[in-house]
Amino acid sequence: MTWPTVKLGEVSAQIRGVTFAKNDTVPETAPGLVPVMTASNVTEDGLDLKSVLYLSREKILDRQFLRKHDLLVTASSGSLKVVGRAVLVRDNVDATFGAFCKVLRPGKLVSPNYLAHFLRTPSYRARVSSLAAGANINNLRGEDLDNLDVPLPPLPEQRRIASILDALDLELDSRRTALSRVNLLAEALFEGFLESSGEHPLARIDEIANTRLGKMLDASRQTGLERKRYLRNANVQWLSFELEDLNEMDFSPKDQVEFALAPGDVLVCEGGQPGRSAVWRGQLEDVYFQKALHRVxxxxxxxxxxxxxxxxxxxxxxxxxxxxxxxxxxxxxxxxKLRAVRIPVPPIDLQHAYVRQAQEIEDLADVHASHLARLDELFASLQHRAFRGEL
Incomplete structure (x- = not known):
């Protein structure tokens, strides 16, 4: 079934945020001050209150205080992927929001939870990105937001859709929490390993390993005749790799020997977050590495x-x-500098014991990550069907 559409401005009121100077805010609360939400507090996982600024209550109009069921939307940012991000305010809070954000205050024709889920759809995100793109700052204008089309089934159907997506959201949050706890367990295991095995002799990295910086990318010498995929800084995360967007450049037969990767090699970031590392397991064949990385x-x-x-x-x-x-x-x-870094070297039998325990935790993390991926796929499918009247 295809639902009728309305303009977003027909079912919600738009409230502009508080304009203030940098020296109007302080990082600590005090009598007469109110927390002010900025674009950095609006995340994919909800309101992030870890870093909050405080503003005098006297500068805030009554309508600019957040209310239960408000939708806080990032309207301006240097990052296009942030603009349009929306968070549902689920409880009454004594807080306001800055001028780089807007509030959508739902009217009686729309369920706040339903609208919140709509503002997470890929179609909404794509539309907002096209409207907000700018040369320096990306800005979502009020009139553009008000003119967005929203499918609007009857209220009982809106609530039914929202309840289904809310339930799956809770399951996703539970799985993310479980995965986070497993990752914390892995960190604690290593800290315990270092502490329990006593003081260890220190060795320079060049005493226990050979290191090699990757191949320099020289656009003027690219022929396209021997193009190979390579790892760059962005592909190396802590303990893992992101392999979906590998670039290519020429690697001569000599280069293919010099910059080859073997299972057990460690790739260490030279820049970005210097030292960030992961173990190469031979995930892909015929892959090399660029100068932004060290092979250890x-x-x-x-x-x-x-x-x-x-x-x-x-x-x-x-x-x-x-x-x-x-x-x-x-x-x-x-x-x-890398070769000169001195690191503790525990006895090899203790290292093997640690790796066996760490592998058990990693296997558990993989189970949670796999379940989370399947839930994400299910959520995306249900979300797509929900706003097409097919749920």
Whole structure:
């Protein structure tokens, strides 16, 4: 069934945020101050209240206080993917919002939960991105927001659709929480491993591994005759790889030997977040690496790759690696600095014991991640059908 459509401005009132100067806000609360939500507080997972600014109550009009069932929308941002992001205010809160945000206050014809789900659909996001794109700042104008088409079934049907999507949302949140706890368990396991196995001898990385910076991308020397996929900084995350968007460039037969990857190699980011690392498992064949990455090929009779990566993360998190990072303009971990980094080297039998336990946790994380992926697919399917009248 195809539902009739209405303009968003016909079923909701639009409220502009509070305009204030930077020195009007403070980072700590006090009598007479109110938390002010900005674009950074509007996330895909709801309102993020970890970092909140406070503003004098006297600067805020009555209609600019958030109310239960309001939809807080990011209207302006340097990032196009942020513009149009919307969060449902589920409870009464004593808070306001800044001028880079807007509030949609639903009227009697539309369910707030239904409207909130509509504002998460890919079709809405695509439309908003096309309307808001700008040269420097991306801005969603009030009239453009009001003129968006919204499918509008009868209220009982809106509530039914919202209840189905809400229930699946809760299951997704539960699975994300479980996955987060498993990841915390992995962190705790490594910290316990370092503490329980006592003090360890320190070794320079070049004493336990060979390192190699990747191939430089030289556009003037590209022929297109021997194009190969390669890993760059963005493909290397902590403990894992993002392999969906690999770039290509020429790698001569000599390059293919010099910049080859073998299972057990560790890729370490030279820039971006210097030190970020992951173990290559041979996920893809005929893949090489670019200059933004170091390849670390360990002597595995001394140090296991899994322990090395966890150690690198520990060094970055604790700030120990900061002394090895050159940062005159942009932070870099040069080959010379990387080779000179000194890391603890636990006995190899303890490393193997740790890796076995870590693998059990990783297997559990994979189960949760797989379930989460399937739930995401189900949610996307139901969401698509819901607003086409097919649910």
């Amino acid at each position: 090929r360990l002597n595995r009779s001394v140090m296991l790759p899994e322990v090395f990566v966890r150690t690198m993360k520990w060094l970055v998190t604790t700030g120990v690696l900061a002394d090895s990072i050159s940062s005159a303009t942009i932070s870099h971990l040069t080959g010379e």
